Amino acid sequence: xxxxNMSMSGVVxxxxxxxxQEAKAKAEQARAQAAREGGAGAISPAxxxxxxxxxxxxxxxxxxxxxxxxxxxxxxxxxxPCKQLSPVLERLAVEYxxxxxxxxxxxxxxxxxxxxxxxQGIPAVFAVVAGQALPLFQGAAGETQIRQTLDQxxxxxxxxxGLTGLTVDPEAEPGGARAAAPExxxxxxxxxxxxxVQALDSGDLSGAVQAYKNVLNEDPxxxxxxxxxxQAELLQRVQGVDPQQVRRDAADKPADVxxxxxxxxxxxVGGHVEDAFGRLIETVQRxxxxxxxxxxxxxxxxxxxxxxxxxxVIAARRALARALF
Numbered sequence: 001x002x003x004x005n006m007s008m009s010g011v012v013x014x015x016x017x018x019x020x021q022e023a024k025a026k027a028e029q030a031r032a033q034a035a036r037e038g039g040a041g042a043i044s045p046a047x048x049x050x051x052x053x054x055x056x057x058x059x060x061x062x063x064x065x066x067x068x069x070x071x072x073x074x075x076x077x078x079x080x081p082c083k084q085l086s087p088v089l090e091r092l093a094v095e096y097x098x099x100x101x102x103x104x105x106x107x108x109x110x111x112x113x114x115x116x117x118x119x120q121g122i123p124a125v126f127a128v129v130a131g132q133a134l135p136l137f138q139g140a141a142g143e144t145q146i147r148q149t150l151d152q153x154x155x156x157x158x159x160x161x162g163l164t165g166l167t168v169d170p171e172a173e174p175g176g177a178r179a180a181a182p183e184x185x186x187x188x189x190x191x192x193x194x195x196x197v198q199a200l201d202s203g204d205l206s207g208a209v210q211a212y213k214n215v216l217n218e219d220p221x222x223x224x225x226x227x228x229x230x231q232a233e234l235l236q237r238v239q240g241v242d243p244q245q246v247r248r249d250a251a252d253k254p255a256d257v258x259x260x261x262x263x264x265x266x267x268x269v270g271g272h273v274e275d276a277f278g279r280l281i282e283t284v285q286r287x288x289x290x291x292x293x294x295x296x297x298x299x300x301x302x303x304x305x306x307x308x309x310x311x312x313v314i315a316a317r318r319a320l321a322r323a324l325f
Contacts, residue, residue, distance in 0.1 A: 045168055048093045052103040054110050061103050065128040068165050069100045069157040071136070071150070074114060074124040076107050081140045082123045088143055089125070092150060098166035099154045100127075127153050130161040159307065196228055205239060208232040230304035237262075238269050250279075257283060257291045261298050268302055276302060277316035284323045296320070 052060045052072070061070050073089050075082035086104070093102035107114045107122055117126055117133070125136040136149050157163035196211035212229035215222050243266055249256065250263035260283045267276035280299040284292055299320060303313045 043098070043166055043168060045094045048098065048166070048168065049090050049102045049104065052105050052110075054112055057113060061128050062131055064101060065131055066163075068098065068163055069153050070128045071100050071102050071153070072117075072126045072128065073102060073104045074107050074117070074119055074122050074126070075104060076122055079122050085123045085125075085140065088146060092143075092146065096150065096154070098168040100150060100157075101166065129153070129157050130163065159309065193224060193228070196225075196232070200232060205232055205236040209236060226304055227307070230301055233301070234265060234269065234305055237265050241266070255286070257287060257295055261295065264298065264302065268305060273306055273310075273312050274316075277312065277319075281316065281319050281323050284320065292324075296324070 050060060061072065064070055071089065071093070073082075073086055075086055089102055093100065105113055107119070117124070119138075121138065123140070124138045125141075127134055127136055136153070137145070141149075154165075157165075192211055192215045196208045196215070199205070199207035199211055209229060209232045212225045212232060215225035216229065219225070241262070246259075246262045246266055249259040253259045260279055264276040264279045267273075267279060277299065280295050280302070283295045284299070287295060299316070303317065306313050
C-alpha cells in the first residue's frame with residue numbers, strides 16, 4: 001500500500017479531485033458489501049483502540065477506513081515521546097465516541113509499514129480515510145493541536161466521504177460479535193453516480209459531466225452530483241490550456257473578463273483557493289452589466305467546487321455581497 005497525501009484544507013488539484021472521487025466510490029462499495037454481510041453494530045469503547053501489524057493492515061486499517069477515519073499511531077517501546085503521546089490519543093479515541101478508530105503500529109515489529117509511509121522518526125501520526133492516507137503530525141504535539149487536527153479529520157470524513165463513524169455501546173463486550181444491521185437499499189441514482197466516477201477514472205471528462213447532469217435532471221437537489229459536476233467541469237475547462245499563456249493574458253489584460261476567469265480556474269486547480277476567489281471578486285468590482293454577471297456566476301461555480309462550508313467560501317461570499325451591493 002503506497003500512502004497518498006490528501007489535504008484537509010480544501011485545496012483542489014487535478015489528482016486530488018480524481019482520488020477523492022475514487023476513494024468515495026470505494027468507500028460506498030465497501031459499506032454496501034458490509035451491509036450485505038450483516039453490517040457493523042455497536043462496539044465496545046475498548047475496541048476503539050487496536051494493535052495493527054503488517055499482516056492485518058489491509059483488513060484492520062484500509063477496509064475499516066471505509067466505515068470510519070482510522071488514525072495510525074506509529075510508536076516504539078524505547079520512544080519516550082511516544083509514551084507521552086500515545087495515552088492522549090487513546091483517551092481521545094474513547095472521548096470522540098467512535099468518530100475515529102485508533103490503530104497502534106509498533107515500528108520495531110513492522111518496519112515495512114514504516115518504510116511505506118516514509119516515516120523518518122517517531123512518534124508519527126497518520127490517518128487513512130476511505131483508503132486515502134494523509135499525514136497528521138510528527139513528533140510531540142499538544143492536546144489542543146491534536147484535538148484541532150482530529151476535528152478536521154472527522155469533518156473531512158463526514159463531508160467528503162460520508163463517514164459518520166462507529167456506534168459505541170459502553171455495555172458491549174470488547175471484541176464481541178457485532179449485531180446485524182439491515183441491508184441498505186441502493187439509492188435511485190447510485191448507478192448514474194458510479195458511471196460518473198468511472199468516467200473520471202478513465203479520463204472521460206465529457207462523459208463525467210454528462211453523467212452528473214443526468215442525475216441532476218432527475219434530482220436537482222442531489223449534493224453529490226452538484227459537487228461532482230462542478231469539479232468535472234473545472235477539470236474540463238483547464239484541460240489542455242497553456243498555463244503560462246493564461247497567466248500572461250490575465251496580467252496583460254486586467255479588464256478582460258474571460259482572461260481573469262481562465263486564470264481563476266488555474267488558481268483553484270493549483271490549490272490557490274483564496275487567490276482564485278480574490279481575483280474574481282476584484283473583477284466583479286470593476287465590471288458592470290453582463291460582464292459582472294458572468295464573473296459572478298463563475299465565482300459561484302468555484303464555490304461549489306470547494307464546498308459551501310469551507311471558511312474561505314464563507315468569507316468570499318461576504319466579500320462578493322459587498323462588491324455587488
